[in-house]
Amino acid sequence: MKKNSRIALLLTTILASFTVLAACGSTNNDQGTVSPKASTPTASQSATTTASKDKVTLKMAIWDVNNDFLTYLDEKVKEYTTVAPNVKVELETFKSDGDYLQAMKVRATGNELPDIMGLKPNWLHDFQEQLLPLDGEAYLAKNKYASKFAIDNKTYAVPMMAFPELVYYHPSIFKELNLQVPTTWPQFLDVLQKIKDNGKYTPYAMGGKDAWPDYPFNEFLPQIVSGSESYLSDIAQDDQPFTEGKPFFKAYKQIEQLYASKVMGRDPLGISWDQATDLFTSKQAAVVAAGLWFAPTYESKVGNIDDLAAFPMPYRETDSEPLKIMMFTDHFYGITNGSDHQEEAKAFLTWFFSPDVYQTYIDAQKLVSTFEGVESNVPFLKTFYASNQNEIFSYIPGDSEYTRITNAIQLDVKAIGQDMMTGKKVEDILADLNTKWAKAKASK
Amino acid sequence: MSYSLQKKLVIVSFLFVPVALLLLFLLYPSLRLLQFSLTNWNGISKSFNYVGLDNYVSAFQNPDIWKALSNNFLYFGIHALFIPLEVMVAVLLNNKLRTSNFFRSIVFLPYILNGVAVAYLFSYMYNPINGPINALLETLGLESWIQNWLSDKGIVNYSLIVVSLWRFSGLHVILFLAGLQSIPNDLYEAATIDGAGSWKKFIHITMPGISRVMEIVLFLNVRGALQVFDIPFLMTQGGPGLASTTFTVYTIQTAFKYNNYGLASSLAIILMLMIIIFSYFQGKLFKGKGE
Structure with missing residues (x-):
């Protein structure tokens, strides 16, 4: 009896295996290929072009x-x-x-x-x-x-x-506190500090809980500070792109200054992007950086754009350098x-x-x-361009080598931004990154 | 057709569907997972290379993975510490209290709630802007106790573990309760006649009586702690930085954010092995004591 049931089980397993293998047959034919279905245009394509009325x-x-x-x-x-x-x-x-x-x-x-x-x-x-x-x-x-x-x-x-990356602000707050639109990084920090000192408004609305809202700084700043649109692909050729003196280090030190000045409210990592933008739209916060895509969101929440203006991210140290705008x-x-x-x-x-x-x-x-x-036909943009004729700096993603290395070391600059907001030192973060980078680059 | 052949035919045809389903949805994907774990497949490309055990080696050498795993063990440890409390609650609810039925339902309720809803509920509770926890502390004059619940690296994991305890302790209590109710009453009566006190009864009758349930709860704890995913993923996305990343969150991000299906598959295999090994040793340990 025991033998019989074993035979039955064996037969069932074999039969079922055949069925499963037949079902998955297309993927089992060749090793090392996810799906062998031809990806190049096939006969059916030429058939459709000839019989175009199909x-x-x-x-x-x-x-x-x-x-x-x-x-x-x-x-x-x-x-x-x-x-x-x-x-x-x-x-x-x-x-x-x-x-x-x-x-x-x-x-x-x-x-x-x-x-x-x-x-x-x-x-x-x-x-x-x-x-x-x-x-x-x-x-x-x-x-x-x-x-x-x-x-x-x-x-x-x-x-x-395409859309420019902007820093939005409430002109009414700037007027009330007698502030000028900043055009350099020290001025930018100074403006935020003055808003903080006044105490009425949160200077910068950072939705740090979501990680991504720090992208105007942690993702874009090294690229624009470098001045080269092909920066990301260039660093894929560098063994130590995060060393002191290089654009990444320089930009991250600037960002560290910003985060260390505590101008983002009591707990920037505890609030989400939606909460941060609520602070901004309800005029509890004075400044927020985002792409042009934010303007329609603001308009739909507030109903108008009367108290909304923008300036280019003032990443430069002095007025003597040109101020480009990230597109x-x-x-x-x-x-x-x-x-x-x-x-x-x-x-x-x-x-x-x-x-x-x-x-x-x-x-x-x-x-x-x-x-x-x-x-x-975007009125907000027309107003912006009327007073800002900056040179365009296009965001160009890194090449395949850059993608390979960043995926291998799981580089997430926005998560690094969160780490920086918790007070982690740039020197420590970047030294660690340099080591990982060099290792991943070598292990091709 | 002979009787025995007919019998075999019936057995084969009845077993065919479940065995086929098992092979198709369990064995085949598992084998593919094993296959991918030996490759450098990026999840999109049409081809991949076999890299031997490289993924396993790099998984063991990666400090971020160990950090994630240590977070899992924090869940495991704190949940394990709460098991005695859960047993106590179960014993309490097993007594013939007037409202015990009501409390039984209340205790089980968090487990029935949707995990996503629970995550959002607690995100709101911990919120730094108008969050009820901070508001309560303020009302009680305990402003100094107010914390950045989800953004302080030293606190975030404990905040998340509280959510996990809130959600799963009820299930454990109900399981213990079921175990308690399966113990025949005459054992207690005999013990009373022999002059045993309630502590002796608890140690010598109740504890051995629920040893099977204890085994299940411990297995659920190991499995749950190693696989914890929804709470950190929904509430903090593993952040700030990697502070609240767990093994499964790390695996998901390796696969879908960093296009490294090979490494992610090897992590999935490692997770499977860890659960099997831990459960085995825990079972051994417990059997040695309980029986």
Whole structure:
């Protein structure tokens, strides 16, 4: 009896194994490959191009925190059917870039990426293998930023919007306390100190609990202080990029001064970004640094932008150096090379980037246009540019070597910012980073 | 068809579905996990290289991982310290109090609540702006006790462990209660006749009576402490810096934030082994005493 049940169990296991293996068969055929499904254009693609009247559904995915924008985009892509009656564009939207990235990573492993996908500049290297080079497309010549993000001289995605990084303030508070807009780092610290001394307002609204709100300092300052747009890729060639005297060290000492002056309220690490912006919008805090994307948020919370103004991040030590303004490009669109409808996707992007369509896109975003010949209608920005004609400094993410090293040592500059807010010394942090960096760089 | 063949056929066909499901959803992913743990796969790329045991070596050499693990042990230790208290509460609730049913439900309630809701609830409690805990301390004139509950590196882990205790102690109490109720009353009656006091009864009847439950609770504690994830992830994202990062939070971030699926897979395997080893030794230790 015992023997019988053992035989039965064995038979069942074998049968079940066959079923499972058959189900997973596609991934078991070749070693060392996640999924062997061909990623290059296949016969089906050429079939669709020849029989162009076949019904085609293009899948497109993007994230945005702004619901109104997502609603606009969903409506807009539907209009494409009037241009190409056989093509239907299905838009999938995500509220946060984190959720979006996670979903896309999972789909990339299963060859299930949408035909057209949105990207952030720092994801381009990760998804390069999955993207189709867009070189030769007419719209590339008109995009002001796309070429800056080329990888090995190939452009894989086109940025749809850009925004300057600003320091927002309440002019009424500056007037009340008789403060001037700072243009150098010492002036900036001085202004915040004066607001602190007055005692009525929290000088700077830092949502340190979320880590990311320290990015205007901990992420962007070393880059802009270095003066080189390719700074991140450059340090991937350096064994000790955090040594004293180098831009990273210099910038972090500046940030240390800011954090040590305790101008961010009693517990900056205890409050989130939402709470910090509530402090700012309710005029309990005087200053906050963020991208232009914050202005619409402020307007929706307060109802107007009468008591909102901005100045460029005054990172320089003296007035003798030029003051550049950090410009972040975002919402890159690319075509995935696993798509069965690459020609239709290319045609769609040509329509999508055409001036008439693009104008509505950038107006819905309320950000800066990336295409020549199209200007966005953002009153706040116009006022800002009227008094600030600074040279643009583009945020360019690090190359693949930089990504490799930072992933290997799990470098999170925003978490380092949190450490600095708790009082950890820059010298200690950077000495440790130098050691880790050199080791990771050597272990290629 | 002979009777025995028919019998076999029935057994095979009945077992087929559960065994297939087990292979598909348990064995196959586990083997893939093991496979990935030997590679440098970044989670996106179409190809990867085998790197042998490199991931395991770098996991053991990484001080951040040890730091995360020490946070897990803090959860384990403090939860373990609370087990005697949980037993006491269970003994109290086992008595025929008039309101014991009400208290039993109350004690179990935190465990039923959604983990995400609990995390948000306590984030609010610890909030430095208008947070109820600080407000209470202020009302009581204990301003000097006010702390940066979630942003002070020396305090944040204890703040989070309090949440974990609040959430899981109730489950342990209910399990102990079930154990207590399974002890036949005549044992106590016989002990009373023999002249045993309540302490003797507790040591010689109650404790051995709930030894099975104790084993389960200790296993749950090891598993829970090593896998603790939702509370730190939702309340502090492991911050400030890495101060409240636990092993699982570190694993998740290795995989999804730093695109290192190879290392993350090896961490998952290490976690699995740790749970098995700890549970085994704990079981041995307890069996030696209890039986």
